[in-house]
Amino acid sequence: MLPELLWVEAPLSDADWRELLREKRPEIILCAWETPGLPLEAAEHLKYLCYLCGSIRSLVPRELIERGLKVTNWGAVVSNTVAECALLLILAALRRVGNWSVAMRTQGQWKSGRHPDTLSLFGRRVGLHGLGAISRDLVRLVEPFNVQLSAYSPSVPDETFERLNVRRSETLEDLFSRADVLVELAPGKPDNYHLVGDDLLGLLPPHAVFVNLGRGMVVDEAALVRASQQRGLHIALDVYETEPLPVVSPLRSLDNITLLPHLGGPTPDRRRDCGELALQNLENYLASKPLTNLIDLGTYDRAT
Amino acid sequence: MLPELLWVEAPLSDADWRELLREKRPEIILCAWETPGLPLEAAEHLKYLCYLCGSIRSLVPRELIERGLKVTNWGAVVSNTVAECALLLILAALRRVGNWSVAMRTQGQWKSGRHPDTLSLFGRRVGLHGLGAISRDLVRLVEPFNVQLSAYSPSVPDETFERLNVRRSETLEDLFSRADVLVELAPGKPDNYHLVGDDLLGLLPPHAVFVNLGRGMVVDEAALVRASQQRGLHIALDVYETEPLPVVSPLRSLDNITLLPHLGGPTPDRRRDCGELALQNLENYLASKPLTNLIDLGTYDRAT
Numbered sequence: 001m002l003p004e005l006l007w008v009e010a011p012l013s014d015a016d017w018r019e020l021l022r023e024k025r026p027e028i029i030l031c032a033w034e035t036p037g038l039p040l041e042a043a044e045h046l047k048y049l050c051y052l053c054g055s056i057r058s059l060v061p062r063e064l065i066e067r068g069l070k071v072t073n074w075g076a077v078v079s080n081t082v083a084e085c086a087l088l089l090i091l092a093a094l095r096r097v098g099n100w101s102v103a104m105r106t107q108g109q110w111k112s113g114r115h116p117d118t119l120s121l122f123g124r125r126v127g128l129h130g131l132g133a134i135s136r137d138l139v140r141l142v143e144p145f146n147v148q149l150s151a152y153s154p155s156v157p158d159e160t161f162e163r164l165n166v167r168r169s170e171t172l173e174d175l176f177s178r179a180d181v182l183v184e185l186a187p188g189k190p191d192n193y194h195l196v197g198d199d200l201l202g203l204l205p206p207h208a209v210f211v212n213l214g215r216g217m218v219v220d221e222a223a224l225v226r227a228s229q230q231r232g233l234h235i236a237l238d239v240y241e242t243e244p245l246p247v248v249s250p251l252r253s254l255d256n257i258t259l260l261p262h263l264g265g266p267t268p269d270r271r272r273d274c275g276e277l278a279l280q281n282l283e284n285y286l287a288s289k290p291l292t293n294l295i296d297l298g299t300y301d302r303a304t
Numbered sequence: 305m306l307p308e309l310l311w312v313e314a315p316l317s318d319a320d321w322r323e324l325l326r327e328k329r330p331e332i333i334l335c336a337w338e339t340p341g342l343p344l345e346a347a348e349h350l351k352y353l354c355y356l357c358g359s360i361r362s363l364v365p366r367e368l369i370e371r372g373l374k375v376t377n378w379g380a381v382v383s384n385t386v387a388e389c390a391l392l393l394i395l396a397a398l399r400r401v402g403n404w405s406v407a408m409r410t411q412g413q414w415k416s417g418r419h420p421d422t423l424s425l426f427g428r429r430v431g432l433h434g435l436g437a438i439s440r441d442l443v444r445l446v447e448p449f450n451v452q453l454s455a456y457s458p459s460v461p462d463e464t465f466e467r468l469n470v471r472r473s474e475t476l477e478d479l480f481s482r483a484d485v486l487v488e489l490a491p492g493k494p495d496n497y498h499l500v501g502d503d504l505l506g507l508l509p510p511h512a513v514f515v516n517l518g519r520g521m522v523v524d525e526a527a528l529v530r531a532s533q534q535r536g537l538h539i540a541l542d543v544y545e546t547e548p549l550p551v552v553s554p555l556r557s558l559d560n561i562t563l564l565p566h567l568g569g570p571t572p573d574r575r576r577d578c579g580e581l582a583l584q585n586l587e588n589y590l591a592s593k594p595l596t597n598l599i600d601l602g603t604y605d606r607a608t
Contacts, residue, residue, distance in 0.1 A: 087395065091391065102406055105561070145388070259405065259408035259409060261408060263420050
């Protein structure tokens, strides 16, 4: 017998949402962004939350998972397009695409002379702050560039480093001081607040580029501005401490920067991958089979 | 015995250059950009021109090669960094980096809503107009993206297509009509003048992106502007019909475009690859061994 299906249009007020849950008492919820948070009473009927997107912290109180609620999200199915955006920002920072876009489109400019201030990724030392799903996909994408990879990620076991052919940095100081290209992909947990500041940025070698695709709060943006203005650090960012990035942010007026408005996540054309994963998980749930990307309390606590 | 070595600073007037050649009668010349053209009389003494860069048409009269002058250039040693720039422009066009660079840096903007107009390279159909050294290197770089590759290049044998796992397009119409990503890398020979115009651009599928890293003269820029304005084609260019690109070019004010000022060639950090190749060739010449990237009359006539 097929389960009863109710389609609900977002947005929905918090009050309407609670009323609906009390009335319909769903066993399964399939949802995406714009869904209001779940009340604790949902534990009485809700068994499975199939979330099409990523962050569930504001949607699901920890207590619901403690009480047995199954929750899945897009997990690693979107990490390849985020890794693609990381590669794009690396290449863009090395070739100064942000600068040339502004100069060519708004200032009528052209290069002067035959010695542009551009760099290639081939043969460079790439440092990854974090070695989760996105970094692992990025390792595959940069493989043809013959780079030397290091990563700092204390929680990831040696076997993973060896399998990926990535050198382990025992400290962030080691990671930053050896990275021609530093890719920031550390999670946005409170411990990491402003972890990257003047000290670490000052260790980057001359001509290094700095890319952040992870969480804005990990990086002290004032220190980033100083590194750009005083040491000529080239920067490419997709994430910021405050989003939307304030109009008055000094990042917007730096000389050497490429900025995207948090577009790293799955491009709309690849959202079908999330849909296919969700469908498979719904089938598995109804057939009492194991679910993919099931969020346990450890994952919940590490999530951003 | 080591040969006598004379170091000459550029720039040098045409007259001074001829005078110097008459006086010194060098057997070997090692040179780069800014070298004046060789007079025919150089055939009396010059045996080997080791050119550090690419295009030699304006430097070497065809008759000198006919009369036995050996000429080498950077050949395929720089094609990997041009392929890198091609990948960058593909990813930039798909994510609208040119637009966001201008919007974020000069207009204080942020994305609106959760559905940005961006695309991923994963799984897309990529069409290559030309299957020379740059395209072949690009094939390696896009391999992790699981793309479907086609190319139009009548002079390249079937074995090359098979080895690279690239589908042969028998016509340009076939190539363009199947390409989500069209990469223009055809040589700038007279036959190719404005080969890509309204007809071919009109065959590109909806949401296609068009990238030119080859030669500007192959593409009718007025048709490119029409395709952008009337059909929303996304464009990324490194080369132009007229370089430097005129300040008043309508390309500069298109909505959906990423522009670079002909930076595809080897980034300065990789020029040492050209130097190493030249050194090896000089050693080989002095030891009467075969030279790498020797330019015969066929190569000369096909060159851009």
